[in-house]
Amino acid sequence: MTTTLPTRVEDRNPVHRLHVASYTDGLLGPSQPMLGPLADGGTLIAGTPPGCWGPMITPAFQGGHEVTQPVAIAGAEVGDAVALKIERMRVTSLATSSGVMQFVEGRYHGDPFVAKFCPACGTEHPASHLEGIGAEAVRCDHCGAEANAFRFRHGYVIVFDHENQVSLTVNQSVADRLAANASQMSALPELAAQHSILSLARADMPGVAAHMRPFLGNIGTTPSHDLPDSHNCADFGQYLVGAPHRYAISEEALHAAKTDGHMDTNSVREGCIVICPVKVPGAGVYLGDMHAQQGNGEIAGHATDVSGETQLSVEVIKRLTLEGPILLQNVEDLPPMARPMSAGQRRCVAELGARWGQHEVEQSGPVTFIGSGVNLNEATENGLRRAASVTGLSYEEVLNRATITGSIEISRLPGTVRVTILCPLAILDRIGIGHLVREKYQLS
Structure with a gap:
C-alpha cells in the first residue's frame, strides 16, 4: 500500500x-x-x-469520481x-451497472455530484452504508434514512469477458445475484470508499452484446x-x-x-x-474513471465505469x-483525414507537385487538441483557439487545416471535443513534442 x-x-x-x-x-x-x-x-x-455511479451514490463524496x-x-x-x-x-471488474440518471430533489445543495446531504437529519456528506439491494439501499449512518441523491431513469447491468473483449447486459435475476456480491464483482480496490453501483441492481436492457474497448x-x-x-x-x-x-x-x-x-x-x-x-x-x-467501452459523445451521460x-x-x-x-491518438483512432500518408502516397504527392511546379511538400504529423466549453460550439472554438495559440498558426489557418487534414469529434456531451490537425513537424519540434510525434507515428 x-x-x-x-x-x-x-x-x-x-x-x-x-x-x-x-x-x-x-x-x-x-x-x-x-x-x-x-x-x-x-x-x-x-x-x-x-x-x-459509485461515487455518485455515496453521499460522503465531494465529486463525481474516485481518482488516485x-x-x-x-x-x-x-x-x-x-x-x-x-x-x-x-x-479488473467482472461486472458493472450504468444508465441514464435523474436527481432526487431535497438531497443536495445545487449540485448532487458535489454537495449531498441526508434528507432526514440534514448531515452534509454523511457517512453511509448499504442495507439490501435496489434503489433505496443507501442509508445514512447517522439516522438510518435512505440518502441516495440519484436514481436510474433507465439502467442496465453488464458482465465482461476480458479475454475476448466482449460484454453482455443481463436480466433482473442475474442483476440481483451480482448485487448480493457487489464489491467483489466490481473488484473495488482495498482503499476505495465508494458503494458499488451493482448494489442498485437496475436491469432494464438485458441481452445486449457490446465490444469492450477500455479507456x-x-x-x-x-x-x-x-x-x-x-x-x-x-x-x-x-x-x-x-x-x-x-x-x-x-x-x-x-x-x-x-x-x-x-x-x-x-x-x-x-x-x-x-x-x-x-x-x-x-x-x-x-x-481514474476507467470505462470498459464507449462510443463518441457519452450520449447517455454515463458509460460503463469499471x-x-x-x-x-x-x-x-x-x-x-x-x-x-494535447492527445497523440493511436493511428486507428485518428480521423481518416489526419492519418499520416504512406511512403507510396508521399511519392504520388511529390509527383503531383512536380507536374504543377510545387516542389516543396510539408512534413507534418497528427496532433489533437482537447477543447471544452459549456456546449459543443464553445468547446469546438476553444479547441481551435488552443491549437492556434500553442502552434503559433493563425486561427484561420487552423480552421483550414482542420477542414482538409483533420476533424472535429465529440468526446462528451454537453461540451468536450477533440480537434485534430496535421501540423508541420517544424512547429511540433519548436514546441517540444516533435520527437513524441515522430516516434508515435514512425515519421522520419
Missing part, C-alpha cells in the same frame, strides 16, 4: 517506479498531498476504482507540460484551485460558477485553474500519449504552456 511520506514532496528523492493505490475523496487541487516524486521518465502503476492520489513529477514546474504515455490498461475518462494534472474531480473541465465545471456550496468559483477562476483532465475521450487508451498542462509545482498526475489497472510512463516537456491536454 502506498502512503504519503511525512516530508515535503520536494525534499524527497525521486523514484523511478511508483505504485498508487490510494484515492482522494472527490477533490483535486493544492490541498491534496502528493505522492512521489516520480522521476522524469519514471513509471506509474495505478489501480483505480470505478468513477461516476496525485503524484509529483520531478522537475515539473508551472508552465511546463507532462507527457503521459499509456503503456498498459486492463479492466480512462479522467486523467491529467492537478488544477491550481481545489475542484471536485469530475468538474475539472468546462462543461461540468460550469455548475460551480456561482454555486450555492463551498466549491463555488468565478468563471474566470475556473478557467485559470482547471486542467481539463475529465474529458471522457474514448481514444485515451493503451498506446496513446496525453500531454497535460502543469499548473501546480510537481504537476500532480492523477487518473475498476482497472493502468501503467504509464512520464516525460516532462519544459516551457510548453498549455491550457488543456
